[in-house]
Amino acid sequence: MKIKIQNFLPLLIFLSLIIPLHSITPPILHQSHFKKHTFDENNTTSSPQEYFEVTKPLPFNGLGAKCTLPILSHNFSNTYGLPPISVSYSPPFNCTWTHVTLEIKVSCQGEQYDRITAVWLNGAELIRTSTAEPTGDGVFWNIQKDVSRYSSLLAQDNLTLSIMLENFVNDVFTGVYQVNVTFLYYDANAIIVSPSLVLPSENSRLSSRKLKSVDNSIELKVDYEKGSFDLHEKPADLIIPISEVGYEGGFWFRIQNESDVHSMGVIIPRNTYRAVIEVYVSFHGNDEFWYSNPPDSYLKMANDDEVQHKNSSDSYANMKKVSLERGHSAYREVLVMIDGNVVGSVVPFPVIFTGGINPLFWEPVVSIGAFNLPSYDIELTPYLGLLLDGKVHSFSFQVADGISFWLVDANLHLWLDAGSKEVQARIVKSSPEFSLERELKFEGLDGKFEIEAERETKISGWVNSTAGNFTASFSQKLKFKNKIEFHNNGTQKLVEQKVKDKTEVKIESSGKMIYSTIIKRTYPLKVTTETFPGENGTYLMSTSLENSIEENKTVKTIRKVKSTLKNSQKSSGWMSVKDHEVLSGGANTRQNYSYKNGLECYSRVVAAENGILLNDTATLLCATSL
Numbered sequence: 001m002k003i004k005i006q007n008f009l010p011l012l013i014f015l016s017l018i019i020p021l022h023s024i025t026p027p028i029l030h031q032s033h034f035k036k037h038t039f040d041e042n043n044t045t046s047s048p049q050e051y052f053e054v055t056k057p058l059p060f061n062g063l064g065a066k067c068t069l070p071i072l073s074h075n076f077s078n079t080y081g082l083p084p085i086s087v088s089y090s091p092p093f094n095c096t097w098t099h100v101t102l103e104i105k106v107s108c109q110g111e112q113y114d115r116i117t118a119v120w121l122n123g124a125e126l127i128r129t130s131t132a133e134p135t136g137d138g139v140f141w142n143i144q145k146d147v148s149r150y151s152s153l154l155a156q157d158n159l160t161l162s163i164m165l166e167n168f169v170n171d172v173f174t175g176v177y178q179v180n181v182t183f184l185y186y187d188a189n190a191i192i193v194s195p196s197l198v199l200p201s202e203n204s205r206l207s208s209r210k211l212k213s214v215d216n217s218i219e220l221k222v223d224y225e226k227g228s229f230d231l232h233e234k235p236a237d238l239i240i241p242i243s244e245v246g247y248e249g250g251f252w253f254r255i256q257n258e259s260d261v262h263s264m265g266v267i268i269p270r271n272t273y274r275a276v277i278e279v280y281v282s283f284h285g286n287d288e289f290w291y292s293n294p295p296d297s298y299l300k301m302a303n304d305d306e307v308q309h310k311n312s313s314d315s316y317a318n319m320k321k322v323s324l325e326r327g328h329s330a331y332r333e334v335l336v337m338i339d340g341n342v343v344g345s346v347v348p349f350p351v352i353f354t355g356g357i358n359p360l361f362w363e364p365v366v367s368i369g370a371f372n373l374p375s376y377d378i379e380l381t382p383y384l385g386l387l388l389d390g391k392v393h394s395f396s397f398q399v400a401d402g403i404s405f406w407l408v409d410a411n412l413h414l415w416l417d418a419g420s421k422e423v424q425a426r427i428v429k430s431s432p433e434f435s436l437e438r439e440l441k442f443e444g445l446d447g448k449f450e451i452e453a454e455r456e457t458k459i460s461g462w463v464n465s466t467a468g469n470f471t472a473s474f475s476q477k478l479k480f481k482n483k484i485e486f487h488n489n490g491t492q493k494l495v496e497q498k499v500k501d502k503t504e505v506k507i508e509s510s511g512k513m514i515y516s517t518i519i520k521r522t523y524p525l526k527v528t529t530e531t532f533p534g535e536n537g538t539y540l541m542s543t544s545l546e547n548s549i550e551e552n553k554t555v556k557t558i559r560k561v562k563s564t565l566k567n568s569q570k571s572s573g574w575m576s577v578k579d580h581e582v583l584s585g586g587a588n589t590r591q592n593y594s595y596k597n598g599l600e601c602y603s604r605v606v607a608a609e610n611g612i613l614l615n616d617t618a619t620l621l622c623a624t625s626l
């Protein structure tokens with residue numbers, strides 16, 4: 001708190017010197033999307049700068065890749081409204097591998113908005129990413145994602161790999177995104193015992209053999225200096241994309257409003273013994289900053305007020321006009337349904353794209369998730385009792401309270417019983433609960449809006465396969481709290497949100513628990529914004545942001561493995577804006593990242609100011625503050 005006040009003081013003094021207070025017209029504040037202005041394209045003072053998202057290095061980064069497959073190189077210039085770029089995929093010939101990394105290298109120079117991007121393999125999404133906004137000197141970045149969980153697809157020949165990046169280039173928007181996509185294949189068996197964590201068998205001899213192999217791999221992990229392999233679960237045997245089929249606008253479903261439901265019919269193989277749906281989500285347009293959207297009633301009142309005070313067509317007024325569409329309050333939930341019934345939901349982590357809030361925050365470190373948006377897993381094994389009838393079941397997505405637009409799709413990960421053609425399953429019990437409370441108060445342009453929502457889903461069912469008869473339970477408890485306040489005639493806005501999500505998967509056999517995963521996540525967000533009119537139709541904005549995620553994961557098999565991730569960003573700064581273009585400004589961002597499990601630690605501290613990296617310190621030591 002103290003630091004923030006110190007950062008703010010010089011700015012406020014500066015602003016009060018140059019702004020005659022009487023000229024302040026009441027604005028309707030909004031988080032918005034901006035483009036950085038490149039001051040002189042022909043005066044490139046330095047070489048291109050590397051941008052990055054802070055994450056922990058992939059465990060097999062230190063190993064040489066056994067095989068490398070450069071699959072696509074493309075310059076995305078005028079690709080707006082065009083279908084994705086597609087090439088044919090086959091894994092490298094005569095290469096044994098256990099793990100695969102997807103690498104995306106991008107460079108761009110000039111002026112350009114940030115863009116959303118995804119890569120699909122036969123319609124199954126492998127990564128959702130977004131671009132950094134370039135500068136006159138140019139920027140580049142390198143994304144690496146572990147895509148081993150898609151191994152069953154990656155092992156197949158003659159698939160179609162597609163990438164979508166809608167860009168627009170003219171005299172003003174000069175940035176062309178140059179993209180290279182490469183797959184890197186690693187063979188973990190060459191180094192450690194394969195850490196397969198299949199559904200444990202009822203057979204005790206088998207179990208004890210598994211215990212041994214797990215133990216061996218852990219011993220080898222400790223020995224292995226460069227890091228270690230996560231105890232990844234065995235990748236699914238079959239991945240069915242739940243995505244838009246044959247649509248030229250990409251494989252994602254475009255969800256335009258709260259009643260827009262997108263569905264796909266799927267037949268599940270009758271020998272499926274485990275099922276997980278992985279959901280990819282991003283939000284755009286009027287819902288890009290959904291967590292800061294006020295109620296429609298407030299916007300309507302503000303609009304009426306604005307009509308009275310309408311003066312000229314300056315950019316300050318323009319901003320207000322645009323922002324009127326960004327309403328519908330601040331609660332959103334992506335609902336995942338089977339045959340019309342909600343089986344789970346996602347309140348997405350608020351990923352802020354590089355043009356968001358203040359684009360100067362995101363130089364050279366981008367916001368959490370901007371280069372690798374999180375996907376969300378929902379365990380569907382207990383529903384197999386419904387799904388194994390050989391009939392078509394409808395999987396659908398909807399965004400509660402959503403406005404235009406959301407890009408949503410999913411991958412259905414299925415594990416198949418090799419020893420049987422048909423597995424029996426039955427739902428034992430299910431009990432969904434949902435509550436939502438809203439409180440609105442406003443007077444003039446000042447106001448306070450609060451929303452609280454809670455959802456609880458519980459389901460269990462048994463699955464009898466050749467491995468035995470197991471009872472699987474899934475529970476999800478989601479708590480959502482959001483508060484938006486407007487002060488000083490609406491010129492000051494405060495957004496505070498907290499999402500808490502707890503999911504638990506349990507596998508029991510004869511009443512004995514043999515496997516469980518508990519994941520607890522919180523992601524609090526805080527944004528404050530203040531707007532002042534500037535000269536010549538410009539306006540000044542000062543903003544501070546705190547965005548973070550904390551995740552505790554406990555996996556219990558024969559042993560217990562606990563991991564903790566804490567990733568937080570704090571930014572503050574100001575900017576002078578005309579329309580959506582940032583003319584000048586200043587910003588600083590500080591990020592703390594720490595990850596710990598029973599065996600390894602990684603922490604990194606990054607500090608950047610006005611585009612310059614002041615500190616970037618990483619350590620693998622298991623120190624104190626976690």
Ligand SMILES: *[C@@H]1O[C@H](CO)[C@@H](O)[C@H](O)[C@H]1NC(C)=O
Pocket residue numbers: 040041042
């Ligand atoms: C940069 O130089 C090119 C070629 O000389 C010229 O066409 C362009 O207008 C210049 N851009 C700016 C912003 O001065």
Ligand SMILES: *[C@@H]1O[C@H](CO)[C@@H](O)[C@H](O)[C@H]1NC(C)=O
Pocket residue numbers: 043045
């Ligand atoms: C180029 O930009 C730098 C830094 O903004 C400035 O100091 C320098 O005078 C500029 N050079 C030219 C030729 O405009």
Ligand SMILES: *[C@@H]1O[C@H](CO)[C@@H](O)[C@H](O)[C@H]1NC(C)=O
Pocket residue numbers: 073074075178
């Ligand atoms: C992309 O553009 C750059 C610069 O114009 C050029 O060097 C490169 O060959 C292009 N790449 C592709 C794949 O067309």
Ligand SMILES: *[C@@H]1O[C@H](CO)[C@@H](O)[C@H](O)[C@H]1NC(C)=O
Pocket residue numbers: 094
């Ligand atoms: C496949 O790789 C193995 C080991 O690297 C090699 O001995 C074998 O000759 C290769 N086979 C073919 C068909 O290239």
Ligand SMILES: *[C@@H]1O[C@H](CO)[C@@H](O)[C@H](O)[C@H]1NC(C)=O
Pocket residue numbers: 073105106107140178179180
């Ligand atoms: C993409 O690959 C080409 C050819 O290897 C290379 O010239 C180019 O610099 C690469 N671009 C990026 C952004 O890595």
Ligand SMILES: *[C@@H]1O[C@H](CO)[C@@H](O)[C@H](O)[C@H]1NC(C)=O
Pocket residue numbers: 157158
């Ligand atoms: C893949 O496609 C190529 C060219 O169409 C064909 O020659 C090859 O047999 C196909 N491979 C498989 C496994 O279908």
Ligand SMILES: *[C@@H]1O[C@H](CO)[C@@H](O)[C@H](O)[C@H]1NC(C)=O
Pocket residue numbers: 420422424464465466467
């Ligand atoms: C359970 O599954 C096994 C293996 O598929 C099968 O042999 C057995 O008959 C099943 N049990 C019942 C009660 O159906």
Ligand SMILES: *[C@@H]1O[C@H](CO)[C@@H](O)[C@H](O)[C@H]1NC(C)=O
Pocket residue numbers: 424462463464469470471510511
């Ligand atoms: C599997 O186990 C459950 C619970 O123990 C039991 O109710 C069910 O009948 C069993 N199913 C089979 C096929 O044996």
Ligand SMILES: *[C@@H]1O[C@H](CO)[C@@H](O)[C@H](O)[C@H]1NC(C)=O
Pocket residue numbers: 026488489
């Ligand atoms: C708020 O705006 C109204 C007109 O819209 C004006 O009369 C009032 O003085 C303003 N209040 C403050 C504190 O600026």
Ligand SMILES: *[C@@H]1O[C@H](CO)[C@@H](O)[C@H](O)[C@H]1NC(C)=O
Pocket residue numbers: 520521522550551552564
């Ligand atoms: C994670 O665990 C730590 C230490 O046990 C605890 O302080 C923290 O509140 C937990 N966070 C979440 C999101 O559950």
Ligand SMILES: *[C@@H]1O[C@H](CO)[C@@H](O)[C@H](O)[C@H]1NC(C)=O
Pocket residue numbers: 535536
């Ligand atoms: C505002 O515009 C006028 C006329 O174009 C110009 O003289 C003045 O310098 C501008 N002021 C600022 C702060 O840009």
Ligand SMILES: *[C@@H]1O[C@H](CO)[C@@H](O)[C@H](O)[C@H]1NC(C)=O
Pocket residue numbers: 605614615616617
């Ligand atoms: C960088 O961060 C580390 C870890 O917090 C700290 O120990 C170090 O003093 C910082 N360095 C600078 C130059 O701020």
